[in-house]
Amino acid sequence: MNPDTELAPAVQSILAAARERAGGEGVVDVDARSLADALADAEADGRVPLIAEVKPTSPTAEGTRDDDPVELARAMVAGGAAAISVLTEPSHFGGSPEALTRIREAVDVPVLRKDFIVDESGMDLVEADLLLLIVRFVDDLEALVAAARERGFQPLVEVHDRDELETALEAGADLIGVNNRDLATLEVDLETVESVAPNVPEDVTLIAESGVSSPGDVRRMREADADALLVGSAIMGHGGDSDVTENTRRLVRAESMDAADLATASATTTAHDGDSQT
Numbered sequence: 001m002n003p004d005t006e007l008a009p010a011v012q013s014i015l016a017a018a019r020e021r022a023g024g025e026g027v028v029d030v031d032a033r034s035l036a037d038a039l040a041d042a043e044a045d046g047r048v049p050l051i052a053e054v055k056p057t058s059p060t061a062e063g064t065r066d067d068d069p070v071e072l073a074r075a076m077v078a079g080g081a082a083a084i085s086v087l088t089e090p091s092h093f094g095g096s097p098e099a100l101t102r103i104r105e106a107v108d109v110p111v112l113r114k115d116f117i118v119d120e121s122g123m124d125l126v127e128a129d130l131l132l133l134i135v136r137f138v139d140d141l142e143a144l145v146a147a148a149r150e151r152g153f154q155p156l157v158e159v160h161d162r163d164e165l166e167t168a169l170e171a172g173a174d175l176i177g178v179n180n181r182d183l184a185t186l187e188v189d190l191e192t193v194e195s196v197a198p199n200v201p202e203d204v205t206l207i208a209e210s211g212v213s214s215p216g217d218v219r220r221m222r223e224a225d226a227d228a229l230l231v232g233s234a235i236m237g238h239g240g241d242s243d244v245t246e247n248t249r250r251l252v253r254a255e256s257m258d259a260a261d262l263a264t265a266s267a268t269t270t271a272h273d274g275d276s277q278t
């Protein structure tokens with residue numbers, strides 16, 4: 001792993017907290033819902049394959065959304081989300097493993113556990129269909145990918161540049177998330193996906209993560225060859241009470257819109273920016 005000194009202070013604090021947290025007791029055995037099937041169903045249905053994220057807050061959010069996580073997840077599925085991502089990190093994102101369990105019981109789409117897993121025992125805290133592993137934060141990625149699969153999880157391996165992509169591919173990842181947010185600076189740049197995507201092999205599922213806020217951004221990521229998108233803030237609308245179903249639908253329909261719809265949706269996005277954030 002790269003040294004912590006290169007990371008934004010908020011990220012260092014998140015990692016320190018992750019290393020302190022207790023893992024699970026025993027080893028989980030998950031009967032996972034297939035992400036590949038869920039993405040294919042969305043495509044067949046004319047929806048942009050979108051993983052919508054229940055993220056009550058974040059170090060870069062301007063507020064907290066403290067609605068019931070189950071209601072938020074249901075609203076996202078009603079808006080056409082192919083899968084749900086749930087932050088389980090408690091001290092910086094307002095998440096909890098219990099919220100994930102409740103959500104997974106309430107919806108029938110695959111559920112991704114979003115957390116900062118640093119060792120095997122961290123995986124055993126709660127069952128989920130997918131588990132995030134961040135290349136930058138783990139020492140032995142190959143061992144963690146194998147450990148995740150042994151438990152039945154579909155590991156989603158997060159990278160930010162071509163070197164990390166190489167590491168992920170060497171570790172056998174077949175589900176790769178390219179994070180547009182740089183964890184060293186917390187800055188978002190959609191060019192990240194555009195520059196890494198050409199090196200992702202065809203048989204690997206590529207997920208564009210972070211910073212997608214408008215139907216135009218969705219199209220841009222799809223044009224860069226993203227198989228699916230992971231969107232949190234633009235759907236959650238932190239600090240406000242915008243309609244999560246509508247926020248989801250607007251992005252899921254980005255490829256079926258005509259020019260007039262697109263102009264209206266972009267205007268809505270702009271109006272939105274006042275009380276939301278990225």
Ligand SMILES: O=P(O)(O)OC[C@@H](O)[C@@H](O)c1c[nH]c2ccccc12
Nearest residue numbers: 209210211212230231232233234278
């Ligand atoms: O809220 P955004 O910009 O739509 O981003 C969602 C997701 O990509 C982001 O929450 C994320 C990507 N990788 C992470 C790792 C840990 C915590 C959070 C994340």
